[in-house]
Amino acid sequence: MSLSHYFNPSSIAVVGASNDPGKAGCQIFKNLLELGFNGPVYAVNPKLPELFGRKCYGSLKEIDGPVELMIVSIPAFGVPQVFEDAKDRGDVRAAVIIASGFSETRIPERIELEKQVLKIAKEGNIRVMGPNCVGVMNTSNHLDTTFAAGIIQTPGGMSVISQSGSLGASLMMFATHQPASMGFAKWAHVGNQTDVDVLEVMRFYKEDPDTKAIAIYMEGINNARDFLEVAREVSEKKPIIALKVGRSEAGSGAAASHTGSLVGSDALYDASFRQMGIIRVDTIEELLDTAKAISMQPLPKGNRIAVLTEAGGPGIIAMDELGMSADITMAPLESKTIEALKEALPPMAIVDHTTGYIDMSAAADEDHHAKALKILLDDPNVDGIVHLSVPPTFLLPDVMAQKTAGVLKGAEKPVAVCYLAGEWINNARRILESSGVPSFDMPERAAKAMKNMVLRSKLIDSKKKEKMEKRIFSLSETSRKIIEQKKQSGYNLTEPEARSILSDYGIVFHPAVVAKSPEEAEKAFLSLGGVPVVLKIVSSDILHKSDVGGVETNKKTPEEVRKSFESIILKVKSSIPEARIEGCLITPMAREGTEMIIGAMRDSQFGPVVMLGMGGIFVEVLKDVSFRIAPFSREEAWTMIDDLKFKPILQGIRGIEKADIDGILDIAQNLGQLMSDHPEILEVDLNPVRAYAKEVCPLDARVILKKT
């Protein structure tokens, strides 16, 4: 069932419409009347004969015309009766429950109340948005089910989903009250999501022809995995820009107390958003700026950006912002372009071909601006332009805006404009924006919006190139039995058990032998070729082998190995007398190499997640690791390497062997596949992993099963 009953209803009833300005039902009814919703709007309130000159009905049932959408703004306990009435009518298809006091209170009887309402709704074939929400807006039909006052309904390409009603409404008030009122297509706040949820709204926006970009304000989600899957699907077609709060610990704490929803680890949000093609922004301003830029103009085809300014200061500020991003290259102008600019611009203009920076100087007039823009648009080396002006007194901003808009008409490249001169340029901004050219308050904000457009373009490109291949492995009979048994007896697998499972998934270890006695240990040593070995205790009761003296390294003779075996058993028994000991695993010492850690976990929010990073003591301090939601493509896996600060070390510098990055990525992808295939596995830890030029070798392996 589509959400068009919400966004495009033919008729609306407001249950709880009121003339008391202190009540939501007053402003809701006013909004519908005053914004000019193009269909019948009925007021329901048994206490009033009429409201704002309209007839007021005692109940839903009394309304003579059809009702497609109802907005319910009465106290919680009255809501079930309203739904009974709607069910009886039979024509109501959708409801927005403004009222709070349901499941969000976490009071059992209130949770029950929400369920009761939903049950009646289902019987009546009525969709429910909320409770505890403010509903939707749609500029194309002047619909507004919220009680927000003063939002200007200028049509535009941005559609909004907000997890906070007040923030969502106030940011629209802010945006639409700007000098050039920011336009939008649709808006939604879905509250408790008892039926209609954020994902359904996202899918609706995906198909909505008016929506060019989706802006989301998020606090936390209980179904991150589902969210990400939908986001991946939606962002293939339309850009999603998300302000996800909870970046800092302080912020996460506040979110948890606010929405009661779990806020997952911020690093996971960061990684997964990028993985799904979501543009994550840091501030409300960046959310609005980016949505504006992306919804108004074509995306840049590449990342080569030119800055065209008539004042040095703003120009440098924009260059600074662009230069901070690794995603941006300053456009290398063609020599033809430079010649044309020199020809067209005042003699004092600085045309710097190495950086794509053009300072036209304060001598530039309206025509210079337009001509220079045209020349830059024509240069195939330019993918986008940031255009800045501090109009001198002799320059007429409105004329400049008109000429700029003229040149940009039909342009296939984005141009982000910032005129900086207080109120003096407000009308010029309105001219620009009504012609489809986005303008920004500040040069750095114009630059950042351009940067996010480039990022979107890059994400689309990389997603196009991405090939999701299932890596096909299956567990051997042995591994299957291990899991079956250990699910009963415990959850921590021994290293030989872990090796068995991981080997089935293509992860290669150095040979190892389990010895159950000093004699077997000696034999194992010899069978491994008599090279120096390490001995490690085998016991599923021991999680940290080193801590209990369960590991000894570099044993070089049969004698040493035998003694080491005895000593390990002795130490472990004295540390943990009750531990069931299966023997010692004996394996050759690995030579020095770049130390890494590769692991996987099952996050309660995100499901299987694979991590890889640098190992060793120095890096422990820096936590130089990268995460991805599993499974993921090879292309995505490569971006994990890009995330690492220590990437140059893997690529080999100053006497350090280049690492077999393909081998590292194989392990990471295989772990991801293992986690996806086997929900009974909770955690895998390969730590350390030694990466060499032609081989990647895990030195230790841990697998932890889900407690059942």
Added chain:
Amino acid sequence: MSLSHYFNPSSIAVVGASNDPGKAGCQIFKNLLELGFNGPVYAVNPKLPELFGRKCYGSLKEIDGPVELMIVSIPAFGVPQVFEDAKDRGDVRAAVIIASGFSETRIPERIELEKQVLKIAKEGNIRVMGPNCVGVMNTSNHLDTTFAAGIIQTPGGMSVISQSGSLGASLMMFATHQPASMGFAKWAHVGNQTDVDVLEVMRFYKEDPDTKAIAIYMEGINNARDFLEVAREVSEKKPIIALKVGRSEAGSGAAASHTGSLVGSDALYDASFRQMGIIRVDTIEELLDTAKAISMQPLPKGNRIAVLTEAGGPGIIAMDELGMSADITMAPLESKTIEALKEALPPMAIVDHTTGYIDMSAAADEDHHAKALKILLDDPNVDGIVHLSVPPTFLLPDVMAQKTAGVLKGAEKPVAVCYLAGEWINNARRILESSGVPSFDMPERAAKAMKNMVLRSKLIDSKKKEKMEKRIFSLSETSRKIIEQKKQSGYNLTEPEARSILSDYGIVFHPAVVAKSPEEAEKAFLSLGGVPVVLKIVSSDILHKSDVGGVETNKKTPEEVRKSFESIILKVKSSIPEARIEGCLITPMAREGTEMIIGAMRDSQFGPVVMLGMGGIFVEVLKDVSFRIAPFSREEAWTMIDDLKFKPILQGIRGIEKADIDGILDIAQNLGQLMSDHPEILEVDLNPVRAYAKEVCPLDARVILKKT
């Protein structure tokens, strides 16, 4: 001579006043008349009998009344004659030269022209601001020598220095055209700085009673050292907030082509700004927000901040921003406070004492806001408050603002306010700001302004605690001779020479002996105790000893040492036949330890700079180093350690020996003193330095002298 002739002139003449709107002299004259400057203003223009109803004079000489300040807005080549006239008058004390076309063109005759003007000015006892500048503004006497149109002169505590006239003017247009017009005290753009420079303006602002905070827009400076010294002096008394562009390479490039001034390395600016107590900001908005916050309210006494909100979304956003800063702690509310809040606020309010976060819920009315603010102000554990509201429809923003302003009257703690509801709260913001309470567009911007106030408070505290002690050392006769000789013959000192100089400055090396023959090498080995040694070639012709085979390590017997000596000499001679070889330095192998690098250089902009950081291959990738301008205090030296990402390693973790940080800082400070005392030294490199628990030992030393 004070700049009061500029900011508080009793009379002004505008040479080049005009009725042509395309000419600067038109708007300048208009600004002076229309803003209501409180003294006589004379127009000078030989072509006009009168201008805007005022008499127009043919030349300066014709003016009958006194002229203290003259604004010269005529083409460059006419300027000398104007100064001759002024000199003849004898009463002109100050001049602003608007005209460009002087030294900034880099054309020899134009440079000469500027010198000529300055010469006449000096003869006439006239100060010169510019050329190529727009001069000054002062809200207390409605002065404006610029040709910027439409800047609203609301008095306020911020004073501005801009290195760009257009950016400086346009940011004032932006700021003063905000819903609540931002006030300022003074403003200046000094152009070519042929006489009056940025430093003099800073010093003037320091003494100006109207100036509470100084906001600077900087592109680059030729005299960084002087700037920093003045900034240190000024910022002891008044906060300096600087937007210094050139953070990225792209930005620096643009700056260089714009102002022609050298932009120093951004890392040096970053470090030195903090060292001098300057608050560096990233954007124009942060510059204005911070200047507003700091100039309107008392500084927080500590870093414990509470967030009081009535809407969850903005609250979380503010918490997020605060939480990103290591400088901020969320206020741990007293239990008394929590009780009082529970008592005063609606039952749905969330009072979270662990994080200083209070969500009053949408049920809060105007009185709730005021009461909660009062309770928080009274808590001794709260140093500052970020106060947020998305006013629900039933809440009257103006009343809330009045009550808030009432509670905050005379408060000794800062409160940063953000009301978020588009135009609906504009008047409330005007009420707040006219009562001295700063308000901000966005919750994150309010939080960031508060963060910068905390930073300022912290900087003041740390400067108060700082003891600048000169470290008294002097060079021995031997070292003096080394420098004297090497200044003649070359500039790269050998390691024994470097050791001599550095030892004089308290830097302790492990013992070493220079051997000139294999026999001497053997003897040296024995004299050092027969422990394993390293041999290094001694030759001032060789900068990189290892590259030419000039280093051999871990020689354990007299025989090995002898062979090593011979092999080194052989290798070096075959690599660089012309190198003058003085022998080999022999010193015991140092045991393993934390590797660092400590060095010093003489920057063309910043003078002596000391660097310390982590050594070794891993850290080479991360460039984990910290800089300070030398000399610096012990307190400042400690902050260098705070800068290092690898600080935990120096403090000792997981089997790594704690480093003797005091020993590291001694070396850093001593190097700083050496560089300050001896301008003939260009560079010192101690790399690597091994840091142990009770000792810090440089393993190699390089000193490079200035080429003379």
